[in-house]
Amino acid sequence: MKCEQFLEVLEQQDAVELQDPVRAHLQDCDACRALSADFEAIRTIALQLDVDVAAPAERVWISLRNQLEAEGLIHEPQIAPPGASINVTVRGWWANFQRPAFAGAFLGLLIAAAGTFSYFSNFSQTSVQTQLIPVQEASYVPSADSVFKEEVLTVGSNSIPGLQRQDTAVTDSIRRNLRIVDNFIAVCEKSVREQPDNQMAREYLYGAYQQKAELLATAMNHSMTGGLQ
């Protein structure tokens, strides 16, 4: 079985017993094994969270894709040379990511990761972290919480391609407000760490995460379209 075939099976299988050829491929291919583990982790966490994941706005989706591309984490789909299983995995991951349902689940997971953070007060103490650590170690595919932490929480306006070319008033506004939200996140995180059972602090942290995601989406839209579209 080839990686492409495995991906097709992976997309379709839903906690169903894997067939022998699939299992054999999993044993042979590190990349597909890692991808499968990530899928399973996401599925497990989603079930544990037991939340309805609303489909994200189109602009959020486009923005995240562009951010990941800009950071070099993902690339445009390419034909993988034979045997390049890692490339195939990333391509497959991205192809899956582009599917609305999966994207919705993934982005929902990002938000859920924020919620989980706010609930447990510290990523290091969460079951999310516990479950994703082995996946991270075994895979080139970024896990949900690492994407959230690295790509959403740490991104600033300077890393948004094209934003500087826009109306300086708009650019300045976005930059200024990103700083405000980043500051809120830092303050809220500190509060949650100091007072883990403070529900209100957690709600504010969660709200600040959402604001940052929305703000980045707005910034991305402007950088991509040169203004309103």
Place this chain on the structure above:
Amino acid sequence: MKVSFNASFNAKSVRAGALGAIMAGFVLAASPAHADRIEKHFAVQSKPKITVRNSTGRIQVKAWTKSEVMVAWTNASGKAVVETEVAGNRVEVATRMNEDGAPADDTKTDFEITVPVESELSVRTDSGNVTVESVHGDMTFDTVGANLQLTDVDGYMVAKTIDGSLVCTRCSGKLEANSISGNVQMISPTLDSVRVQTSSGNILFDGSFLSRGIYIMKNFSGTIEVHFSPSDSFDVNATSLKGDVINQATFKPDTHGNPRPASKWGQSLFGTMNEGHAKVELSSFSGTIKILKRD
């Protein structure tokens, strides 16, 4: 003779042409075509939906009794193109640039729009002020830095800004507003549903709490100020995690809902004024909440 006539004719033609060119140049210089005000009229039926998308510039929307939408605009640079689309009761107005990479100043387009009183509005803009007067209908506003001024409007209003402010004067109906650093003011409102959130901005509610109304105001670090009169009837729940709650009202214990334990975090205030017909929830992380008696 013929030659002379031709020469004379040619000379006259040249003089006339030159004069014409000079006059044309004068006219162009005195009143550049691109700064002209352009006006369009669209016949509509009742309750049209008007959508406006403009990068930067002033947008003024007023109401009249005609079944007609009038859109007038001015673009000083002449480099912006305003596209209008009409389909039945839907009118869309959008600004786009003629050339890529044009400076922001060139995109600045000011709009004056007059709509039937009963109209729906949807406005997206980055910067520049947006004013809406006397329109009754649902409205959405999505801006980056544009300030919104709504006066005598009635409907379901949704406003989202990044750092633009919102001033809602004598607004009726329902209001949802979300901003990061913009201020939100509701002056003499008759709103029965308010959901306002801003991170670092201030919130002011200076009006009556209507019976059955729900008023939720939340911020992170700014001030939340609500003014009440002794005849107002509402339940209040005010909490500031790191800031102060300043209260001039006399509340009795809330007899409607479940008894709330005092929060061990921050300052909280729960209580009922008169019969508690309205519900008021005020929440801040580090800002100050003020419940003040109206003058």
